[in-house]
Amino acid sequence: MVTAAAVWDALAEIPDPEIPTVSLVDLGVIREVEVGDGRVRVSFTPTFLGCPAVEVMRSLMAERIRELGAEPEIDVASEGWSSDWISEEGRRKLRESGFAPPAHAGPATLVQIQTGQHPCPYCGSDDTRLENLFGPTPCRSIRYCDACRQPFEQFKTL
Amino acid sequence: MSAQELLALADDELVLGWRNSEWTGIAPFLEEDVAFSSIAQTEIGHARAWYELAARLIEREGVDADTLAFDREPGEYRCAPFVEMRLVPDWAATIARHWLYETADRIRIETLKGSEERAVAALAEKIDREEAYHRMHAQMWAERLGEEPRFVAAVEELWPYAAALLPPEQRSTLATTMSREIPGNGPLLGKERGQHSDDFAPLWEEMTMVRRSVPGAAW
Numbered sequence: 231m232v233t234a235a236a237v238w239d240a241l242a243e244i245p246d247p248e249i250p251t252v253s254l255v256d257l258g259v260i261r262e263v264e265v266g267d268g269r270v271r272v273s274f275t276p277t278f279l280g281c282p283a284v285e286v287m288r289s290l291m292a293e294r295i296r297e298l299g300a301e302p303e304i305d306v307a308s309e310g311w312s313s314d315w316i317s318e319e320g321r322r323k324l325r326e327s328g329f330a331p332p333a334h335a336g337p338a339t340l341v342q343i344q345t346g347q348h349p350c351p352y353c354g355s356d357d358t359r360l361e362n363l364f365g366p367t368p369c370r371s372i373r374y375c376d377a378c379r380q381p382f383e384q385f386k387t388l
Numbered sequence: 389m390s391a392q393e394l395l396a397l398a399d400d401e402l403v404l405g406w407r408n409s410e411w412t413g414i415a416p417f418l419e420e421d422v423a424f425s426s427i428a429q430t431e432i433g434h435a436r437a438w439y440e441l442a443a444r445l446i447e448r449e450g451v452d453a454d455t456l457a458f459d460r461e462p463g464e465y466r467c468a469p470f471v472e473m474r475l476v477p478d479w480a481a482t483i484a485r486h487w488l489y490e491t492a493d494r495i496r497i498e499t500l501k502g503s504e505e506r507a508v509a510a511l512a513e514k515i516d517r518e519e520a521y522h523r524m525h526a527q528m529w530a531e532r533l534g535e536e537p538r539f540v541a542a543v544e545e546l547w548p549y550a551a552a553l554l555p556p557e558q559r560s561t562l563a564t565t566m567s568r569e570i571p572g573n574g575p576l577l578g579k580e581r582g583q584h585s586d587d588f589a590p591l592w593e594e595m596t597m598v599r600r601s602v603p604g605a606a607w
Binding site: 278279280281282308309310311312361362363364365366367368372386388 | 419422423425426427429430431432433434436437506507510511513514515517518521524525
């Protein structure tokens with residue numbers, strides 16, 4: 231009989247399809263795991279609604295749960311994802327792979343353009359500026375570090 | 389909310405997303421190519437979420453977000469003429485629509501956030517936080533184009549279309565926000581939801597072409 235803890239452990243091994251250094255659990259997209267009667271129900275929420283990785287995430291989760299010998303049931307949570315749900319571990323992994331983690335959520339408009347909120351993941355300087363609100367995926371913006379002259383991606387605050 | 393009301397929201401976002409994606413590869417500079425492509429992607433993501441809610445209400449075998457987005461006849465789409473217009477390669481008009489749309493859409497989303505239907509209110513709340521980025525982008529460009537005559541003329545021309553995007557009871561809020569008068573019946577003629585502009589038929593042809601070419605194909 232599979233336990234909820236075993237399911238969480240298995241899900242923590244699934245890399246995000248677009249930023250593979252962080253796992254789905256690090257990202258905070260998995261909200262709840264319920265185990266019972268040979269079934270595992272996972273409540274999950276995409277980062278951005280337009281995230282193209284949603285279906286891939288869903289099938290990776292289902293596959294892992296089947297490997298544990300249970301029947302998966304993946305529901306989309308009604309509560310929308312917030313970048314505050316990225317774990318401390320996830321934020322550390324993002325920094326290590328050259329992404330600035332999101333600022334803690336306030337009104338997006340203010341956070342995004344405030345200085346000092348997004349230190350450069352390469353040199354740690356606060357002297358960075360927003361280059362483009364939009365980036366290669368819906369959840370990322372592009373910034374530039376005026377101290378070490380490194381462009382980098384920043385996870386949007388949501 | 390009725391399925392038809394949900395479809396109106398979904399169709400607006402799908403068709404505007406489609407129009408925004410027409411800048412992919414040809415925007416005036418690379419940053420805007422990225423921006424409009426990303427905005428298109430999130431608008432289409434919002435459309436999918438509204439279609440999924442509509443599909444639950446319709447409860448007919450085989451109805452899902454894809455069938456609602458692509459398998460209806462042109463006359464069944466509920467989008468407003470405002471989002472249908474093909475504006476590439478006119479940057480001034482594109483920014484005018486972007487700015488007017490985001491301003492109007494915010495009013496609509498605020499109302500939906502207060503819905504008594506939990507699924508509708510939760511989705512509107514989520515969409516609102518994502519749309520904040522679209523609004524920042526639109527606002528930045530509106531300020532940048534400022535008094536540029538082509539931009540001013542485009543806002544003037546598109547204003548009645550923008551007003552017609554919203555149900556009549558929300559139009560005065562939009563007019564106040566934009567410091568404009570609510571358009572009269574004359575200027576609104578042909579721009580109200582329920583009618584389609586001449587640009588819609590070719591858009592529908594293109595948008596549904598792949599689905600129609602092999603009905604029922606799996607991807």
